[in-house]
Amino acid sequence: MSTSLGIDIGGTNIKAAVVHEDGRVAAFETSAWSGGAVIDALETVERLAAEVGSSSGLSFDICGCGCAGLVDHEAGVVHRSPNLPQWHDVRLAEELAGRLGVPVLLENDANAAAYGEYAAGAARGATNAVMVTIGTGIGGGIVLGGSIYRGSHGFAAEIGHSVIDLTGGVQCGCGSTGCVEPLVNAASLVVQTKQRMDEGAESALAELAGPLTARAVGEAAAAGDQLARSVTADVGRTLGVLLSNIVAYLDPDVIVIGGGVAAAGSSLMDTARGEFAARTSIYQGMATRIVMAELGRKAGVVGAALLAASARP
Numbered sequence: 001m002s003t004s005l006g007i008d009i010g011g012t013n014i015k016a017a018v019v020h021e022d023g024r025v026a027a028f029e030t031s032a033w034s035g036g037a038v039i040d041a042l043e044t045v046e047r048l049a050a051e052v053g054s055s056s057g058l059s060f061d062i063c064g065c066g067c068a069g070l071v072d073h074e075a076g077v078v079h080r081s082p083n084l085p086q087w088h089d090v091r092l093a094e095e096l097a098g099r100l101g102v103p104v105l106l107e108n109d110a111n112a113a114a115y116g117e118y119a120a121g122a123a124r125g126a127t128n129a130v131m132v133t134i135g136t137g138i139g140g141g142i143v144l145g146g147s148i149y150r151g152s153h154g155f156a157a158e159i160g161h162s163v164i165d166l167t168g169g170v171q172c173g174c175g176s177t178g179c180v181e182p183l184v185n186a187a188s189l190v191v192q193t194k195q196r197m198d199e200g201a202e203s204a205l206a207e208l209a210g211p212l213t214a215r216a217v218g219e220a221a222a223a224g225d226q227l228a229r230s231v232t233a234d235v236g237r238t239l240g241v242l243l244s245n246i247v248a249y250l251d252p253d254v255i256v257i258g259g260g261v262a263a264a265g266s267s268l269m270d271t272a273r274g275e276f277a278a279r280t281s282i283y284q285g286m287a288t289r290i291v292m293a294e295l296g297r298k299a300g301v302v303g304a305a306l307l308a309a310s311a312r313p
């Protein structure tokens with residue numbers, strides 16, 4: 001059976017894996033990096049590729065690389081990336097192919113992760129799927145009929161910039177206001193909890209010994225803390241609205257939720273599902289399934305490798 005190399009370049013780490021055609025990971029390595037110069041990323045990828053090749057005992061004849069930022073899939077170029085500020089119009093596919101000695105297919109990292117869940121994870125068997133990754137921001141990926149939908153300019157699936165608050169709203173990194181991204185992310189649970197405690201709301205979290213985290217807020221909510229429950233419910237409701245908007249646009253079989261939001265526990269997702277069900281009742285039982293991601297931090301490398309495998313001549 002053929003194997004492919006999957007690479008995932010983000011703002012804080014670089015991952016590599018040798019992946020079988022059915023999505024099984026034969027070897028996986030990750031390396032912390034600072035999101036700095038292109039040459040450092042190229043050298044790290046070359047080192048990780050050698051490591052996973054050696055530890056799996058397998059060779060690969062093609063490579064897929066997911067990279068954070070605005071990526072031209074056809075040209076193999078990373079135009080720019082908020083997570084990689086030094087990168088401008090980097091011919092990444094060509095550079096990597098020269099170092100690895102195999103053809104390299106470039107993809108946006110969120111698209112690669114969505115394809116991984118679609119081909120070998122939580123959306124396996126679906127025809128149309130959307131992935132929403134909620135970490136420090138919101139990443140999105142859309143797979144329709146087996147193909148990634150990138151849009152006409154490469155901006156498709158920027159679902160974090162769906163505007164859902166017209167009352168002024170929070171300033172978003174994209175320059176607009178009222179986007180969903182600043183409202184639904186792992187840090188927003190912490191920020192909103194602190195803000196309400198500063199305003200005088202009482203909570204057992206005020207006695208917390210360590211730093212306040214999304215996990216701590218989730219655990220307090222599960223234990224019945226009123227403030228934590230209220231904050232978690234607000235974020236969950238907003239997420240439910242976002243999910244119902246996705247269904248209104250795309251009607252996928254499944255929406256996969258990934259990223260650090262899982263650390264906030266089940267109460268946030270329970271609220272999101274409730275809000276989603278209430279807003280999609282018109283579809284009467286035909287509504288999209290909402291599922292949690294299965295591939296975790298390996299979704300990007302698996303998706304990139306399988307995308308490359310599907311493009312194998």
Ligand SMILES: [Zn+2]
Binds near residue numbers: 161162172174179180
């Ligand atoms: Zn925005």
